[in-house]
Ligand SMILES: Nc1ncnc2c1ncn2[C@@H]1O[C@H](COP(=O)(O)OP(=O)(O)O)[C@@H](O)[C@H]1O
């Protein structure tokens with residue numbers, strides 16, 4: 001770097017990442033000199049003064065950007081530095097490497113200092129001063145357990161999304177952080193929004209024996225002046241309390257507490273009974289298959305345009321038998337014949353596509369049913385687009401999390417109703433809780449999971465049917481809080497058009513086990529034996 005700088009300034013650039021960043025870096029998007037935000041100032045100053053810095057701050061606060069700056073400082077502050085960037089998945093590492101490239105390319109002085117860029121076998125940037133920045137993905141997801149990073153040594157280790165790093169991966173990284181004989185002063189900076197209330201990242205913040213080791217930074221959004229004028233709006237559009245707690249207050253969640261608030265579930269109890277005749281508006285059906293435990297759950301939800309309420313107007317469980325999946329297909333066909341205003345049938349693909357195929361075949365055979373178009377298969381792990389409460393942009397979320405989040409949101413707004421006589425569902429909603437938080441998302445308790453999934457699929461279908469519903473904020477998995485939730489939340493407006501009520505012929509009585517034979521043209525008719533029974537609630 002051949003810029004005229006005096007000795008004092010040079011020392012500051014070397015010693016102080018904040019001075020380095022604000023003196024040398026050009027923000028790639030604005031092409032203006034980089035200015036650290038509130039959290040970045042705290043973090044960069046801490047990195048100057050401490051060897052171990054752990055950061056938990058809210059989402060979209062500039063953590064990743066800050067880590068990028070730290071990497072650049074780490075490589076340029078002295079010759080022959082080795083900087084390792086580590087993240088739980090490749091895209092996160094690539095984001096930092098891309099940011100590094102953009103910062104380098106935005107300043108001709110820095111651009112000249114780069115001598116090599118590699119993308120394989122790992123991301124690497126080499127500098128004319130002999131330093132390097134290398135990016136690694138940790139291996140637990142690929143069962144390689146941080147293998148590739150294990151052989152590395154470093155003067156600085158930067159871990160982004162550190163709460164999502166598995167413990168076995170920490171074991172690979174720890175020796176590098178500890179530095180060893182030749183690099184005793186390795187700096188480590190780890191940052192994340194919290195996820196699990198366990199694991200290494202959690203321990204760094206909660207284990208008192210680490211008090212003197214790690215310098216900890218925690219800035220909830222409510223204490224971040226950069227967000228002062230937006231906190232209320234973000235809180236209001238945050239789809240659920242878990243997201244608010246983890247992603248914005250940057251607190252570790254309490255696992256094991258309920259998903260749905262008791263008061264919300266209680267207010268969802270309605271006077272009506274399960275009855276097809278209630279199907280007057282847009283109706284969607286959700287189907288969750290479970291061959292081994294719960295049987296097949298079918299939920300029929302209608303969006304009542306007049307009240308703006310989602311009504312669970314019917315549900316049943318096709319009981320577990322050898323033929324339960326086939327019987328359920330038969331029953332779905334029958335139900336969609338009985339309720340002609342079923343606009344969509346969203347089914348879980350967890351048991352393969354056979355049932356989906358059978359339902360589609362029925363649609364081809366009898367085009368008037370529209371089943372080939374109405375029936376859509378979903379995998380709970382697939383990613384769906386939902387709106388981010390901070391940026392307003394569409395982001396990808398796991399369907400299961402987004403669906404549960406939507407259900408919770410609708411419940412919170414008191415816009416979901418089911419018959420108060422369905423004590424089983426009431427109990428299941430109250431008892432539904434997160435048993436563990438995993439890297440791919442929360443795992444819920446088994447009891448009630450299937451009926452809740454069926455309801456969620458129906459709600460998701462209604463959301464898809466009407467573009468207005470898509471604005472309903474849905475986001476991360478949820479888990480009820482320690483704090484009480486505000487009444488905030490975007491309100492989902494009912495769609496403007498209205499449809500004329502229709503009446504339907506059949507009414508089921510609640511609480512009865514019904515046995516009957518179904519004869520669906522074109523499908524092998526069989527009578528339900530003991531296993532073919534279904535419980536109508
Ligand atoms: N100091 C800054 N100046 C300009 N833009 C910034 C700054 N810090 C962050 N950003 C931008 O803000 C957005 C969010 O930052 P990011 O680092 O991805 O947040 P986080 O990792 O906390 O979610 C990014 O698009 C980034 O480009």
Ligand SMILES: [Mg+2]
Nearest residue numbers: 063064065160
């Ligand atoms: Mg980030």
